[in-house]
Amino acid sequence: MLFFYLRHGDPIYDPDSLTENGKKQAEALSKRLALYGLDEIYSSSSIRAKMTAEPTCKLLGKQYTELDWCHEQHAWDEMTAPRADGSRHWLFHDSENIKRIITPEVLALGEKWYDAEEFKGCDYEKGVKRIDRETDKFFASLGYVHDRERKLFRVEKGNDKRVALFAHQGFGALFLSSLLDIPYPFFCVRFDMTYSGMTVIAFDDIGGVCVPKVLELSNDSHLYKEGLPLTYNKRYNF
Numbered sequence: 001m002l003f004f005y006l007r008h009g010d011p012i013y014d015p016d017s018l019t020e021n022g023k024k025q026a027e028a029l030s031k032r033l034a035l036y037g038l039d040e041i042y043s044s045s046s047i048r049a050k051m052t053a054e055p056t057c058k059l060l061g062k063q064y065t066e067l068d069w070c071h072e073q074h075a076w077d078e079m080t081a082p083r084a085d086g087s088r089h090w091l092f093h094d095s096e097n098i099k100r101i102i103t104p105e106v107l108a109l110g111e112k113w114y115d116a117e118e119f120k121g122c123d124y125e126k127g128v129k130r131i132d133r134e135t136d137k138f139f140a141s142l143g144y145v146h147d148r149e150r151k152l153f154r155v156e157k158g159n160d161k162r163v164a165l166f167a168h169q170g171f172g173a174l175f176l177s178s179l180l181d182i183p184y185p186f187f188c189v190r191f192d193m194t195y196s197g198m199t200v201i202a203f204d205d206i207g208g209v210c211v212p213k214v215l216e217l218s219n220d221s222h223l224y225k226e227g228l229p230l231t232y233n234k235r236y237n238f
Helices: 020-036 047-060 072-079 095-101 104-108 110-115 124-141 170-179 184-188 221-225
Strands: 002-007 040-044 065-067 080-082 088-090 144-147 152-155 162-167 198-202 213-219
Touching: 002 020, 002 047, 002 170, 020 047, 020 198, 020 221, 040 047, 047 162, 072 080, 072 088, 072 124, 072 170, 104 110, 104 184, 110 124, 124 144, 124 170, 162 170, 170 184, 170 198
Parallel strands: 002 162, 040 065, 040 162
Antiparallel strands: 002 198, 080 088, 144 152, 198 213
């Protein structure tokens, strides 16, 4: 199985939608995905994710299945931290918060990083366990059962399907860290996802088990193909 994780296009967060550039990014992404073909398409229940999925569904003549557990608002409620001014932000976006999650104490706790004294009273454990539970249910439905103790998947119903999920960056950091068995603090400060970026993960059967392998991370070459701006998350030009 090949699993495609797609971040939504350039967003408008309030009200939930895509910018005109984001709509063009979704169209560019759809042309690329249509070349590969997809057997199953899933989307976060957020409008911006569904708007990104729709051009692909149209080209392939398929409908997406809506997954509310992938909606970024849930992850936002569980995995953000307060700033001094009272606002909240993702742990991996704010320099002050990044320093909090890369301390020796936090990193030494590995998968139970949320037990650090620094995070007492926070909902991080709840968020991590919710995503672990839902992620495992999702991939089990596709034929791959997560053995978290061994950090691999048992192949219950191996297949050659191509499966896509359109969702978010904040949620995606949790989701991919869960899928890949990489503790969240290690993953979220080292890996990033740009608007309409495509991540591809192979589920190869190696004697009844599978260790998911990342083939591409946040690839946005479809934007270059269509002559669209290549600014990475409105921050980097390269």
